[in-house]
Amino acid sequence: MTDINPSPETAAQHKVKMEKKKAARDKIMASKTEARGLIIVHTGKGKGKSTAAWGLALRAMGHGQKVGIVQFVKGEWETGERTVLEERFSDLCQIRALGRGFSWESQDLEKDIAAAQGAWDATMQMMSDESIDLVICDEINIAFRYGHLDPKTIVGELMQRRAGLHVVLTGRNAPEELVEAADLVTEMTLIKHPFRSGVKAQAGVEF
């Protein structure tokens, strides 16, 4: 992020450098041949874990693929995304909101565990629906973190999904078992946050 811009160069030098770069990149891309369903994890303390999952949903639907979303924790994205997905993508997108609030909103461990298990059951149903190409388990890592779901069991079931199905799992504190099993793991790191300087959460940006 703090890289200094490249030193000035002539147009000719630039052209040669970029030709080399393109050749190297083309060669790398040509070596990638396997197509398979991926396990994708968005974790870390920064913003954008769920938001990037909606972006992936949008991208998949742009290719005419169908998406299933299970919400393991309620309250984080009630208003914006869900409304627009239900109103404009009812043909391509199923949403099941089965989580209870964040644990600090609830205080009833048994109900939290039952809700998390119900959300996982809904995920399993979506994973077995062959019309669905991408399943998003939103904030499932919170359920692991509080011991509402067992990572080993869930990862075992994930690994038995049908070929070609992509699954995205979000939330901070992704358990090690999941990171081990995943194909693509991105950590979102907070560098700077407006809450720190007294700005309130705003519709359209924060929720």
Added chain:
Amino acid sequence: MTDINPSPETAAQHKVKMEKKKAARDKIMASKTEARGLIIVHTGKGKGKSTAAWGLALRAMGHGQKVGIVQFVKGEWETGERTVLEERFSDLCQIRALGRGFSWESQDLEKDIAAAQGAWDATMQMMSDESIDLVICDEINIAFRYGHLDPKTIVGELMQRRAGLHVVLTGRNAPEELVEAADLVTEMTLIKHPFRSGVKAQAGVEF
């Protein structure tokens, strides 16, 4: 990410702990009172920078807000997101694809500079359109990185935007001037990537 699950506790202990957590969180949220347009930066080498920006667009449109998107680098999201945004959100979303390909695809510095400046001019137009609530400058950091745009000039113009307008800027290597000026900066870090194990880029996930 490697945190160990909390040790077993009784339901009563859990309830007390969660009540405390909720009280602390409620207190923090109540102290956040200012509403203002934010400068949001998604940077880092990981996936999800642009994808999380589409998620923010989706969220904003879910609140009936209008979104303008300027693409500073061509080729990264031609097919999926753009198709779906143009087909289903023509009432809420404007897209201007003005970048030229990644530099290693082009090799003509002058044309790259002109294209970047044209993309910034389009951004300025969107920023002055009062019907737009959120502007996304996708991959603009690439234009900074290659010296096609001057960060000081651009940040100066960003800071003069109208009150309430949110701007999202994406791409690896965000320049220091931009990070300084931003309200919210998230770094996407690659932990694990399927390319490394020979899996090819796939429609709906990678593009």
